[in-house]
Amino acid sequence: MKRAFSSLMRGLVVLAMLWSAAASATETARTYTLSNGMTLLVQPDRRAPTVVHMLWVRVGSMDEVDGTSGVAHVLEHMMFKGTPSLAPGEFSRRVAALGGRENAFTSRDATAYHQQVPARHLEAVMRLEADRFENNRWSDDEFRREIEVVKEERRQRTEESPRARMFEAFGAMALQAHPYRRPVVGWMSDLVAMTPQDVRDFHRRWYVPGNAAVVVAGDVEPDAVHALAESIYGRIPARALPERKPREEPPQSGQRRMEYRAATEQAMLAMAWPMPRLKDPGARDDESRDALALIVLSALLDGYSGARLDRALVQGAAGTRLADSAGAGYGALGRGPAQFTLTAVPAAGVAVAEVEKALRAELGRIARDGVSEAELQRVKTQWSAGEIYKLDSVYNQAQELGTWWVHGLGPGSAARLMEALRGVTAEQVRSVAQRLFPDERLSVAVLVPDPSQRSTPARTGPRPALGRH
Structure with missing residues (x-):
C-alpha cells in the first residue's frame, strides 16, 4: 500500500509538471468588455494556425415560461435561417467555403454558436455571427418547415427511447418549481402550439449585447482581437437586459x-x-x-x-x-x-x-x-x-x-x-x-x-432531416 501511494504521489507531481507545461503552451486568457456591454474572452494558443470563435448567450431552457418550452432550442435552429443579407443556409455554406466547420447547442443554462476556421478568417466569421445575432430574419414558412425538424428531433431522441422518456418524467417529478424540470427540447404540445412570433420575441428579449460573450481561442493576438471585436460586435446597439426573477426550488420534505x-x-x-x-x-x-x-x-x-x-x-x-x-x-x-x-x-x-x-x-x-x-x-x-x-x-x-x-x-x-x-x-x-x-x-x-405499452405509432411518409443544428 505504501508503494502504491508513493507511486500515486509521484504521478501527481508529474501531472503538476504537465499542467505547467500545458499552461505555458497557451498564454493567460484576456477578458474585455466592449462598449455596448458584450464580453470578449481571448485565449491565445499559437501551436497551430487555427482559431475557434464562439458566441455564448446566457439564455437557455431555464429562461422559458410555461407554454413555450423548447423555444430557446427552436431559436438556435432559426439562427441558421437567414438575415436581410443572408439566405437560409447561407451562413453554413460560407463557413464551409472558408475551410471551417460550425455548429451550435442549447442547454438549460445557455445557447452557444461555434466555428473553427483558419486563423486568417477570424474576421469573416465574426462578421457572419454578429450579423445573425443582431439581424436574425426569416419567413413564417421557413419557421413552419423548421419546427417540423425540431418535432422530429424530439421524436427520435426522446419519444422513441423509453429511457429518455423516463428521465424526462423523472426530471419533472424530482423538481417541482424550478424550470430545470422542463426538457430542453420542449414538450411536444408546446412545439405544436409554438408560433413564429414566440421565437422572434424570445430573440428580441434575450439576444442583447449585455447577455452575450464572444470567445476566441487559437493563433491570435488578444489586443488585435479586441479591436476587431469592438469594430464588429461593439457597434451593435446596447439594450436593457430583462429582469430575471428568482425561481427557487422549495425544500424537499419527503421521498x-x-x-x-x-x-x-x-x-x-x-x-x-x-x-x-x-x-x-x-x-x-x-x-x-x-x-x-x-x-x-x-x-x-x-x-x-x-x-x-x-x-x-x-x-x-x-x-x-x-x-x-x-x-x-x-x-x-x-x-x-x-x-x-x-x-x-x-x-x-x-x-x-x-x-x-x-x-x-x-x-x-x-x-x-x-x-x-x-x-x-x-x-x-x-x-x-x-x-x-x-x-x-x-x-x-x-x-x-x-x-x-x-x-x-x-x-x-x-x-x-x-x-x-x-x-x-x-x-x-x-x-x-x-x-x-x-x-x-x-x-x-x-x-x-411492460409489453402492453405500445411504442410510438408507426408513421407514414419520409422523416424530416435533422441536420446538424
Missing part, C-alpha cells in the same frame, strides 16, 4: 417515487438527491467545500474503469453480477439547482430493489468506513490528467472559457478548481456521504418493462 412503464426489454433505476452547487471553486464557505467533496465522491463511485460501482455491481461472472451498468453523476455547475444521481441497469434476473439496495450500500460504505488516501489520490490523478489533456484541443479551451462565463466566473476558474480539488480530504468526502443523502430528499424512478 418521491415513480414507475415509468414502457415496451422495453430492460428495467432501469435512477436515484437523485438535491445538493449544493459549486458557485466558485475558490470560495471557502461550507457549501462550496461540500460541492468540491461531492465532485470527488462522484469520481470515487464512477470516475474511472474499475471504480466502486463498477466493482461492486457490474464486474463478476454472468449470473453473479447485479447490473449491466451503474453510474454516478453530480452536476456541480449550473444556474439552477444541483443534483447527485445514481443510475443502474439491472442484470437479467436481478430485481430493481436489489440493485437499489446495492447502490445505497456503496454510499453507506463510504459514509461508514471512509476512503483510503491511495484511492483518494487515484481519482485526483485521473481527474487532473483529464483536465490537462483537454488543453490539447483549442475548441475545449474556448468551451471551458464560455462555460465559466455563463456561470459568472472568470478565466482562472479551471486552475482554481484543480487546486481546490487537490485539497479535498478523505474526511470531507466521508462527511458529505454521511450528511447529504437522507431518504426524505431522495427521488427514485424505475423504468418497468
